[in-house]
Amino acid sequence: MTGEAPTEHDRTPAEWWRTAVIYQIYPRSFADANGDGMGDLAGITGRLPALHDLGIDAIWLSPFYTSPQHDAGYDVADYCDVDPIFGTLADFDTLQHTAHELGIRVIVDLVPNHSSSAHPWFQAALAAPEGSAERAHYIFREGKGQHGEFPPNNWESVFGGNAWTRLTNPDGTPGQWYLHLFDTTQPDFDWDNPWVRAQFRGVLRFWLDRGADGFRVDVAHGMIKAAGLPDYTPPVEGGSMGGATVTEPGIIAEWAETAPYWAQGGVHEIYRDWRLVLDEYPGERILAAEAWVDPLSHVAEWVRPDEMHQAFNFAYLETPWGGPTLRRVIDDSLTAFSAVGAPSTWVLSNHDVVRHASRLALTAENLQGHGIGPKTAGLPDTVVGLQRARAATALMLALPGSSYLYQGEELGLPEVIDLPDASREDPTWFRTNGERYGRDGCRVPLPWESAAPSYGFGPTSASWLPQPAEWGTLARDAQEGVPGSTLELYKLALRLRREHALGLGAVDWLAGFGDPIVHFRNGGVVVVANTGTEPIELPAGELLLTSEPLAGRTLPGDTTAWLRA
Numbered sequence: 001m002t003g004e005a006p007t008e009h010d011r012t013p014a015e016w017w018r019t020a021v022i023y024q025i026y027p028r029s030f031a032d033a034n035g036d037g038m039g040d041l042a043g044i045t046g047r048l049p050a051l052h053d054l055g056i057d058a059i060w061l062s063p064f065y066t067s068p069q070h071d072a073g074y075d076v077a078d079y080c081d082v083d084p085i086f087g088t089l090a091d092f093d094t095l096q097h098t099a100h101e102l103g104i105r106v107i108v109d110l111v112p113n114h115s116s117s118a119h120p121w122f123q124a125a126l127a128a129p130e131g132s133a134e135r136a137h138y139i140f141r142e143g144k145g146q147h148g149e150f151p152p153n154n155w156e157s158v159f160g161g162n163a164w165t166r167l168t169n170p171d172g173t174p175g176q177w178y179l180h181l182f183d184t185t186q187p188d189f190d191w192d193n194p195w196v197r198a199q200f201r202g203v204l205r206f207w208l209d210r211g212a213d214g215f216r217v218d219v220a221h222g223m224i225k226a227a228g229l230p231d232y233t234p235p236v237e238g239g240s241m242g243g244a245t246v247t248e249p250g251i252i253a254e255w256a257e258t259a260p261y262w263a264q265g266g267v268h269e270i271y272r273d274w275r276l277v278l279d280e281y282p283g284e285r286i287l288a289a290e291a292w293v294d295p296l297s298h299v300a301e302w303v304r305p306d307e308m309h310q311a312f313n314f315a316y317l318e319t320p321w322g323g324p325t326l327r328r329v330i331d332d333s334l335t336a337f338s339a340v341g342a343p344s345t346w347v348l349s350n351h352d353v354v355r356h357a358s359r360l361a362l363t364a365e366n367l368q369g370h371g372i373g374p375k376t377a378g379l380p381d382t383v384v385g386l387q388r389a390r391a392a393t394a395l396m397l398a399l400p401g402s403s404y405l406y407q408g409e410e411l412g413l414p415e416v417i418d419l420p421d422a423s424r425e426d427p428t429w430f431r432t433n434g435e436r437y438g439r440d441g442c443r444v445p446l447p448w449e450s451a452a453p454s455y456g457f458g459p460t461s462a463s464w465l466p467q468p469a470e471w472g473t474l475a476r477d478a479q480e481g482v483p484g485s486t487l488e489l490y491k492l493a494l495r496l497r498r499e500h501a502l503g504l505g506a507v508d509w510l511a512g513f514g515d516p517i518v519h520f521r522n523g524g525v526v527v528v529a530n531t532g533t534e535p536i537e538l539p540a541g542e543l544l545l546t547s548e549p550l551a552g553r554t555l556p557g558d559t560t561a562w563l564r565a
């Protein structure tokens with residue numbers, strides 16, 4: 001152990017996940033031990049003490065499995081091995097052991113909606129004839145039209161373009177079509193097939209036996225498709241992951257209720273089955289759903305007592321910065337999740353969305369959910385964005401439940417906007433011919449040391465996406481121990497959150513301010529978040545934390561304070 005403070009892991013092993021702060025590691029971009037410009041598992045292990053010092057309870061690792069990397073590892077070619085670019089299974093064991101020694105739990109990413117087209121199961125399906133058992137593991141169909149020349153239905157890929165690709169038979173004639181809700185290289189499994197279910201039970205056991213503390217489940221709302229695969233035209237274009245933005249709430253509800261490939265009731269049977277598997281293991285292993293559905297009462301169906309433990313709260317992530325909207329989403333979240341006995345989760349950034357230090361300074365009109373780039377209208381003011389991000393995080397970490405952090409947000413990293421086109425890798429960029437920038441801008445490798453090559457990401461200057469020159473000043477070592485730095489703000493918030501057991505608390509709304517002020521008490525802490533532009537005078541009480549330095553007791557706009565109640 002590098003620090004003296006016990007972690008949540010040490011203190012409350014029972015139902016640790018109800019209050020945990022879970023830090024998302026994107027392995028490609030966290031730390032590179034071997035200097036090839038791509039992050040790896042050994043790099044993560046070497047930097048775990050920094051995460052312990054930060055004060056988190058668990059890490060979630062985005063995929064590190066064998067993969068051709070057409071969707072940055074969300075195209076899995078072997079669910080039970082590590083891709084050589086990230087290391088070996090032995091490296092995973094070392095990482096996990098080191099994390100556990102530090103009191104940090106380890107959640108791995110499970111990608112069950114689709115595999116890579118390079119997976120031996122899909123390759124076997126291609127080699128097998130139409131109607132074979134191998135083809136039945138995926139969703140193959142005849143095309144429409146006289147010669148099957150049209151796709152079986154009108155579904156579109158989340159990444160743009162058609163959701164179907166036609167095969168060419170060994171004799172050169174055109175063959176069946178297969179479904180891929182994402183990239184062409186990510187064929188969807190047929191989860192109505194018991195064989196698929198049996199394989200994934202095996203995958204769960206493989207990682208549980210190795211000691212993994214749980215799974216973040218990719219596309220947990222997409223695995224079952226409506227019978228007959230009916231045509232469907234979404235009411236609006238979805239965001240980066242197929243949801244819409246909360247600026248159009250009625251529309252999201254319609255989308256979530258009607259899409260024949262999202263949120264079909266049949267998914268729940270799968271999770272009940274998985275829960276039985278997890279419950280056989282000691283130590284509170286968890287399932288966390290990535291389910292882009294709406295409204296929150298619907299998301300809560302994923303976390304009923306016999307299903308998953310947590311579901312990401314994307315409604316919170318998508319809520320614009322403002323008093324009324326935030327109060328409403330906090331209330332809705334607590335009501336919806338507590339109705340099924342689950343904790344609410346909170347999240348502001350991840351590897352699929354514009355980093356919140358940039359997003360919170362975008363106007364609703366340019367919040368398209370498909371990334372931002374040099375040609376985006378109304379690019380964000382970075383000073384405003386960072387100030388709001390710090391205030392938003394300080395608000396989020398005071399809420400009861402479990403919070404997710406995305407690597408680099410503790411450094412205040414913004415979205416990287418001006419990546420050279422040639423360096424972009426997101427399939428969204430390619431499938432839309434550059435019309436949508438996609439997600440590369442939030443995936444740029446982390447700066448650890450201001451004076452080192454690749455800012456300490458690795459031992460060489462290589463980094464798979466170029467790092468902006470100004471990231472030297474944002475590097476971890478430039479912020480460590482510096483009062484008022486974003487890193488120190490996160491550390492303080494996480495320490496106070498633990499000391500005051502805020503994760504176990506409740507939100508008691510307090511009056512006294514106007515609409516832009518989010519004002520509540522959680523146990524021994526009073527939180528005042530000023531989302532507006534007019535400064536306010538803080539109520540009495542010892543100041544525990546402020547997201548910006550204050551002059552006296554005046555709380556400026558875009559600033560959050562915690563006071564002792």
Ligand code: NOJ
Pocket residue numbers: 071074075111182218219241290351352
């Ligand atoms: C959600 C993941 O978070 C995203 O990165 C990925 O592209 C899609 N699912 C497809 O797996």
